[in-house]
Amino acid sequence: MKFTVVIPTFNRAQLLKKCIDSIVVQTHPADEIIIIDDGSDDETEQIISSFQIRQIKYIRQQNTGQMIARFNGINMASNKWIALCDSDDIWEPNHLEVLNNVIKSYSDLDLVYSNFYEFGSASTLENKLQTAPAQWLEKSIAARENNTFFHQDLFKHLLYFTPIFQSCLAFNKESYFEFSAFSEEISKQNLGAEDFYSILIFALKGKVAGTFKKTVGIRKHMANHSASAAFSMEGEITIIQQILKENNRHPVVIDCLEEINNAIIQRQRALSYLYYEARDYKRFNAVLRAIPFEFKNMIKKCHLHLLSYFISDKQ
Known part of the structure; x- marks a missing residue:
């Protein structure tokens, strides 16, 4: 060959x-x-x-x-x-x-x-x-x-x-x-x-x-592992969504719609964790709006909000 x-x-x-x-x-x-x-x-x-x-x-x-x-x-x-x-x-x-x-x-x-x-x-x-x-x-x-x-x-x-x-x-x-x-x-x-x-x-x-x-x-x-991992995770979410959009009539896609949606949510949760670790309140909050409600994420949101408040207050 x-x-x-x-x-x-x-x-x-x-x-x-x-x-x-x-x-x-x-x-x-x-x-x-x-x-x-x-x-x-x-x-x-x-x-x-x-x-x-x-x-x-x-x-x-x-x-x-x-x-x-x-x-x-x-x-x-x-x-x-x-x-x-x-x-x-x-x-x-x-x-x-x-x-x-x-x-x-x-x-x-x-x-x-x-x-x-x-x-x-x-x-x-x-x-x-x-x-x-x-x-x-x-x-x-x-x-x-x-x-x-x-x-x-x-x-x-x-x-x-x-x-x-x-x-x-x-x-x-x-x-x-x-x-x-x-x-x-x-x-x-x-x-x-x-x-x-x-x-x-x-x-x-x-x-x-x-x-x-x-x-x-x-x-x-x-390199910055968290930033690199978040960049890749963002890409994977967008790609899966794009393939779903382009191939929504494909029998394999129709058959595993639940797995596709779960895979997107799984990555969004992982992405929210990476943004939380990076203290990126804006991106964390944006991802949070896209995934099902979880109490622990609301705690993280409050934590980041307080951090951003105190940091801006000191400046």
Whole structure:
């Protein structure tokens, strides 16, 4: 199987070099590597030029955001199967070989993915699939062969746990466009977790398989964890609501409306907690209005109101 690799990047020159280093040594070589430079003003172009490799295609564009940059790369891809990688992540040498084996294990697949681990200054995870909730794997897997598995009812299960990450997956390009796995509406909003949209669409409309093998390292940077988590949670809520709006007549969506609404409320509650921890009264109050009444949240609201009063009074 021939793979096109698509890498969107913005001002990550040194990290990008490590990413490309991990891709060009694959035991199942990539046929094409498309790097979309989303308007970087660092040494990105020089780093890419240092790789004298025929498979690499470098495209520079004005800054439009990662989602559009990735879409442009997908649109340019020459091969049927496209593997994605963020420019700060790395692949183990057997990543494409493992994905190729998953593709060969089941017929007519639309998306495949591998397991992953985290690395970097803020890493906490050694094996993503091992963190799955009780019974999640058993309920979401229809068939299993050695280290590979084929999913069933994945859309519903992804609402509660998402082991699929952008840098770990590959998909059929024809299916991507047939399913409309890119949302122009979502791309305009600069959301956290924007890749969640495409993953949910593939789970809703396509056939998905994976592997327990860890073949990808996801870099976790030292950052404001609460702010980053809130940004991602906001994005996931918006994406689920958008998919519900666009696919409200799809039989799977109709069948699991209760699970969809519960998933949104669950995320809103988590988001309210993050805003409470951050002492962000305005955003906490806005989320509070969207979720069912809970006495403990009213206590938190009073607490934040008093804090904001005393802080403003001192100023």
